[in-house]
Amino acid sequence: MISINYFIRTNLRNLIYNKKFAFINIIGLSIGVTVSLLILLYVNYETSFDSFNPKAKNIYRVITENKQDGSLHPSTPLALSDVLKKDYPEANKVISMLSTWDVVKVNRERFDNLRGAIVEKTFSNFLIFLS
Known part of the structure; x- marks a missing residue:
């Protein structure tokens, strides 16, 4: 539990001191997660046709x-x-x-x-x- 608190405090300090770098990282992470979800939804849509049919x-x-x-x-x-x-x-x-x-x-x-x-x-x- 102590190591988790230490990890969170250290990362919050880094975010505060390096605001531009933190902003770029958060935007990159958001774009990556969004693109991954869109790809997952597209693949799920394409592979679900006729899935109700046993043949x-x-x-x-x-x-x-x-x-x-x-x-x-x-x-x-x-x-x-x-x-x-x-x-x-x-x-x-x-x-x-x-x-x-x-x-x-x-x-x-x-x-x-x-x-x-x-x-x-x-x-x-x-x-x-x-x-």
Whole structure:
């Protein structure tokens, strides 16, 4: 207990006498802890997808890259599932999903930029909460 008190008193004296150095150290420590927490949150977010699914290790996602602006989209051409089934026999089940942003009219009421998805008939087989 005495050594802890001595350690705290010595460090407080150093902080008081070397204010610039202490300020730089505290700012550096704060930035380091903040960056570490942000990295931890990002890694946790990226590794948590489909973690509720018992077959999560066998689920893969194909994304589409737009060559014009380099953006990534979570959709695939509908014909891609046939190609994947043919070229990769280890892929047991494959579905395609095409994202859409359209204008829809219902009873003369217009809805702009409705987001939706066009999927194959077998899409419901992938949803474990429906089975």
